Amino acid sequence: MDSQSCVSIQLERDIIYARQIGRQFAEQLQFGLVEIARIAATISEIANNIFLYAEKGQICFQIMEGTGQKGLRIIASDVGPGIKNIEKAMEDGYSTSEGLGAGLPGIKRMMDEFEITSIVGEGTRIKVIKWVRSCDNEG
Amino acid sequence: MDSQSCVSIQLERDIIYARQIGRQFAEQLQFGLVEIARIAATISEIANNIFLYAEKGQICFQIMEGTGQKGLRIIASDVGPGIKNIEKAMEDGYSTSEGLGAGLPGIKRMMDEFEITSIVGEGTRIKVIKWVRSCDNEG
Amino acid sequence: MKAIMLDKETYKQLLNQYISTQDEGALYRAERLTRNFIKKNILPEEIIDLHIQVLRETYPTIYEEMVYMCQFLLETMISYGLAIQENETLREKQLAMRTEISLAANIQKTLLSSTLPEVDGLDIGVISVPAKQMNGDYYHFVTGKDGSIGIALADIIGKGIPAALCMSMIKYAMESFPEQLMNPNDILRRLNHVVELNVDSSMFITMIYAKYKNGLLTYASAGHEPGIYYCKETDTFYNLKAKGLVLGVSTDVSYSQYEQELKAGDMIILLTDGVTEYRNGDQFAKRGELLRIIRQSMKLKAQDIVENVYQHFNSLSEYYQQDDFTLIILKKY
Amino acid sequence: MKAIMLDKETYKQLLNQYISTQDEGALYRAERLTRNFIKKNILPEEIIDLHIQVLRETYPTIYEEMVYMCQFLLETMISYGLAIQENETLREKQLAMRTEISLAANIQKTLLSSTLPEVDGLDIGVISVPAKQMNGDYYHFVTGKDGSIGIALADIIGKGIPAALCMSMIKYAMESFPEQLMNPNDILRRLNHVVELNVDSSMFITMIYAKYKNGLLTYASAGHEPGIYYCKETDTFYNLKAKGLVLGVSTDVSYSQYEQELKAGDMIILLTDGVTEYRNGDQFAKRGELLRIIRQSMKLKAQDIVENVYQHFNSLSEYYQQDDFTLIILKKY
Numbered sequence: 008m009d010s011q012s013c014v015s016i017q018l019e020r021d022i023i024y025a026r027q028i029g030r031q032f033a034e035q036l037q038f039g040l041v042e043i044a045r046i047a048a049t050i051s052e053i054a055n056n057i058f059l060y061a062e063k064g065q066i067c068f069q070i071m072e073g074t075g076q077k078g079l080r081i082i083a084s085d086v087g088p089g090i091k092n093i094e095k096a097m098e099d100g101y102s103t104s105e106g107l108g109a110g111l112p113g114i115k116r117m118m119d120e121f122e123i124t125s126i127v128g129e130g131t132r133i134k135v136i137k138w139v140r141s142c143d144n145e146g
Numbered sequence: 147m148d149s150q151s152c153v154s155i156q157l158e159r160d161i162i163y164a165r166q167i168g169r170q171f172a173e174q175l176q177f178g179l180v181e182i183a184r185i186a187a188t189i190s191e192i193a194n195n196i197f198l199y200a201e202k203g204q205i206c207f208q209i210m211e212g213t214g215q216k217g218l219r220i221i222a223s224d225v226g227p228g229i230k231n232i233e234k235a236m237e238d239g240y241s242t243s244e245g246l247g248a249g250l251p252g253i254k255r256m257m258d259e260f261e262i263t264s265i266v267g268e269g270t271r272i273k274v275i276k277w278v279r280s281c282d283n284e285g
Numbered sequence: 286m287k288a289i290m291l292d293k294e295t296y297k298q299l300l301n302q303y304i305s306t307q308d309e310g311a312l313y314r315a316e317r318l319t320r321n322f323i324k325k326n327i328l329p330e331e332i333i334d335l336h337i338q339v340l341r342e343t344y345p346t347i348y349e350e351m352v353y354m355c356q357f358l359l360e361t362m363i364s365y366g367l368a369i370q371e372n373e374t375l376r377e378k379q380l381a382m383r384t385e386i387s388l389a390a391n392i393q394k395t396l397l398s399s400t401l402p403e404v405d406g407l408d409i410g411v412i413s414v415p416a417k418q419m420n421g422d423y424y425h426f427v428t429g430k431d432g433s434i435g436i437a438l439a440d441i442i443g444k445g446i447p448a449a450l451c452m453s454m455i456k457y458a459m460e461s462f463p464e465q466l467m468n469p470n471d472i473l474r475r476l477n478h479v480v481e482l483n484v485d486s487s488m489f490i491t492m493i494y495a496k497y498k499n500g501l502l503t504y505a506s507a508g509h510e511p512g513i514y515y516c517k518e519t520d521t522f523y524n525l526k527a528k529g530l531v532l533g534v535s536t537d538v539s540y541s542q543y544e545q546e547l548k549a550g551d552m553i554i555l556l557t558d559g560v561t562e563y564r565n566g567d568q569f570a571k572r573g574e575l576l577r578i579i580r581q582s583m584k585l586k587a588q589d590i591v592e593n594v595y596q597h598f599n600s601l602s603e604y605y606q607q608d609d610f611t612l613i614i615l616k617k618y
Numbered sequence: 619m620k621a622i623m624l625d626k627e628t629y630k631q632l633l634n635q636y637i638s639t640q641d642e643g644a645l646y647r648a649e650r651l652t653r654n655f656i657k658k659n660i661l662p663e664e665i666i667d668l669h670i671q672v673l674r675e676t677y678p679t680i681y682e683e684m685v686y687m688c689q690f691l692l693e694t695m696i697s698y699g700l701a702i703q704e705n706e707t708l709r710e711k712q713l714a715m716r717t718e719i720s721l722a723a724n725i726q727k728t729l730l731s732s733t734l735p736e737v738d739g740l741d742i743g744v745i746s747v748p749a750k751q752m753n754g755d756y757y758h759f760v761t762g763k764d765g766s767i768g769i770a771l772a773d774i775i776g777k778g779i780p781a782a783l784c785m786s787m788i789k790y791a792m793e794s795f796p797e798q799l800m801n802p803n804d805i806l807r808r809l810n811h812v813v814e815l816n817v818d819s820s821m822f823i824t825m826i827y828a829k830y831k832n833g834l835l836t837y838a839s840a841g842h843e844p845g846i847y848y849c850k851e852t853d854t855f856y857n858l859k860a861k862g863l864v865l866g867v868s869t870d871v872s873y874s875q876y877e878q879e880l881k882a883g884d885m886i887i888l889l890t891d892g893v894t895e896y897r898n899g900d901q902f903a904k905r906g907e908l909l910r911i912i913r914q915s916m917k918l919k920a921q922d923i924v925e926n927v928y929q930h931f932n933s934l935s936e937y938y939q940q941d942d943f944t945l946i947i948l949k950k951y
């Protein structure tokens with residue numbers, strides 16, 4: 008498998024495909040079961056975010072290899088209208104469209120790094136990274 | 147098994163015994179697995195409440211048979227100093243000594259009926275009832 | 286991190302114990318442990334992960350399908366794990382809010398404190414106890430240059446922070462009125478205007494305003510709980526009748542003004558509905574109960590009487606204070 | 619009830635599908651379904667119950683031990699289920715609190731509204747935008763009988779409800795001062811006393827008070843963000859220097875009073891630190907940026923200038939308003 012891969016998100020089945028790709032990357036990096044499940048859930052969330060604020064977008068996966076650290080970077084981007092009030096979207100207990108605990112705060116909790124930029128009229132970009140921890144295999 | 151039974155609560159192992167008795171009653175009434183587990187958890191909670199507000203007390207079990215309805219009644223009582231501020235003890239997010247969601251509000255959620263009376267200087271009495279629902283066996 | 290690993294080992298041991306003995310003690314200890322897990326942010330999906338590990342260790346030749354089942358379960362638990370994590374943040378927010386409100390309640394207390402005026406021939410007592418942290422009842426005493434005193438007693442319908450802000454507005458408005466206008470009906474008319482202008486229509490205020498000078502009580506009421514007059518001569522309590530619309534409902538309202546003469550031994554009792562509409566178990570008290578207690582302690586100083594009344598209600602075993610409680614007693618001597 | 623049963627059936631089907639095909643689609647749909655479960659109060663222990671059912675149905679000859687394992691798991695999940703249920707209540711409370719605060723913010727708005735005074739030869743503009751719902755900045759204009767105007771601008775250190783109550787106290791206190799004492803340094807000295815007496819020591823207030831009459835600005839400052847003087851003749855901005863302790867820190871404080879003459883075309887800019895200390899991405903703006911924008915729109919009416927400045931900052935892509943923003947401009951013409 009290549010170290011980078013992008014999936015365009017327009018239909019619901021694209022989410023399933025993106026989860027599959029993300030899962031493959033995660034397995035390749037030898038993440039534990041729990042972390043793999045969280046990565047899949049994160050992909051659902053950021054795809055959902057694309058549907059929420061734009062019509063379509065794409066999700067790209069990239070294996071990060073640095074000094075002694077390995078990880079999976081996921082970037083979701085769209086050219087939709089952008090999120091006006093990021094602060095509110097990031098607040099717990101605010102999102103009503105989804106189940107409790109979901110939404111942007113949920114993504115932030117599941118991942119190690121989280122970054123969102125949104126320009127009104129131009130679009131939104133969410134970047135997350137999950138690092139492989141040495142003890143991940145032990146749960 | 148008799149239709150009534152009391153367990154005195156003074157040591158931690160008494161809780162385990164009370165849970166055992168409660169579980170036997172619950173099985174006898176053919177509660178489902180989930181409800182049996184909740185009954186056991188309730189017993190832990192009310193026993194814990196005895197330790198929290200008094201030194202010792204007792205927990206009594208009684209099978210309720212009425213007009214077409216069957217259920218398990220559990221009464222916990224102590225002669226401790228009583229709970230001064232029941233309102234606060236009943237408030238969610240307030241109890242800090244226990245895990246999230248536990249305490250009196252947790253008992254109330256797990257049971258069908260809940261009643262607490264506490265007289266400062268005389269003691270506390272908690273009465274709960276769990277009714278058998280016809281579809282309980284199906285979860 | 287080490288400690289968490291240890292917890293997980295304990296959990297696996299308890300699980301193995303339960304598999305072989307179905308021991309209640311294992312379940313009980315697992316419950317205790319789980320409480321700790323929640324506090325330490327160990328989530329349900331991680332519990333399932335432990336199960337998969339035990340499954341593989343205990344049954345090395347297990348069908349792969351059973352592991353798949355557990356993996357499916359683990360995925361399912363992610364959403365529950367997220368909900369539980371949110372819980373923690375919400376709890377913290379609630380705690381912060383509590384602190385903020387208790388700070389605000391303190392400010393409100395000093396902001397709205399009113400010292401008892403000293404008037405010859407009049408013994409005054411007052412008690413005001415909020416049901417929650419913020420008080421929605423408001424009382425205020427003013428001493429006029431002509432030796433009269435003014436007594437305002439209001440109940441804001443609506444609770445919490447909005448009520449507290451509303452109250453400070455009333456106080457501010459009242460203090461800005463010129464003194465020569467200090468007639469109860471004028472004051473209510475003007476206050477009604479201020480409230481009508483400034484406050485959302487969902488909130489309104491009942492108020493009784495009384496002025497005392499040389500044995501004569503003049504008063505007007507804006508839909509407030511009626512005051513009580515105790516006549517020493519006949520040894521009887523009478524309601525102080527007064528009509529008037531609550532503040533903040535209509536634009537132009539005028540209020541009638543009433544008078545009551547006071548002789549030595551007479552009393553005036555002003556109160557908010559929280560005094561009479563308290564709950565004792567399933568029962569609501571009547572005004573009769575209040576009067577009974579007042580009669581019992583009538584010989585005491587006014588301040589002792591009001592405190593006595595509150596103590597009486599508060600000591601009832603099933604008393605639950607639903608509403609703010611304010612009681613003012615004037616004793617002519 | 620029917621619908622929930624159906625949901626559970628769907629869940630079991632998805633589980634069976636996953637056991638045989640390990641299909642990502644089944645996991646995805648299970649995730650959606652679980653979200654719904656949480657909303658409908660179907661708790662993790664009930665999910666485990668479903669698993670036990672599927673386990674028994676799929677493997678009728680399964681070891682009883684494996685069922686015990688799942689039962690143990692089910693018991694464990696009870697605590698998690700309770701935590702999730704608490705979540706819902708906490709969410710509702712948070713929502714109620716939000717409503718209450720927005721009500722309070724409305725009251726605060728009307729309570730603290732101040733109409734711009736009309737003064738010959740002076741063009742006044744003002745904008746005040748809270749960072750959160752409640753405003754911790756406070757400004758107030760007073761028109762004196764002698765044709766002077768007084769301008770108070772304060773920043774309460776501390777946020778939310780306590781700050782709002784504190785502010786209404788300041789307003790009330792200021793309005794109760796006799797007019798003949800309306801000198802900026804006197805007003806600050808008296809306010810300091812009120813704040814010191816009434817407010818918790820964790821909260822304090824910075825304030826600038828200025829008085830304008832016939833081309834002369836007299837002012838005093840209690841630790842407030844320095845104002846700015848624009849001199850038309852030299853086309854230069856100068857800081858309005860002023861020393862003075864913040865209100866509420868010490869008991870007896872006296873304040874120095876300063877003067878600035880204004881000629882046609884000159885401007886006075888009063889502001890709170892929220893105007894200069896906003897954040898744009900990782901950068902904090904300097905006063906220079908503010909002056910640059912003011913200079914650009916200097917020819918406009920005072921009200922247009924202040925609105926222009928706010929619009930400018932607000933339109934920056936990474937602008938994040940951390941603090942309440944209040945800007946007052948006086949233009950002499």
Ligand SMILES: [Mn+2]
Nearest residue numbers: 421440441442
């Ligand atoms: Mn009230």
Ligand SMILES: [Mn+2]
Nearest residue numbers: 440558559608
């Ligand atoms: Mn009331």
Ligand SMILES: [Mn+2]
Nearest residue numbers: 754773774775
């Ligand atoms: Mn501030």
Ligand SMILES: [Mn+2]
Nearest residue numbers: 773891892941
């Ligand atoms: Mn500020």
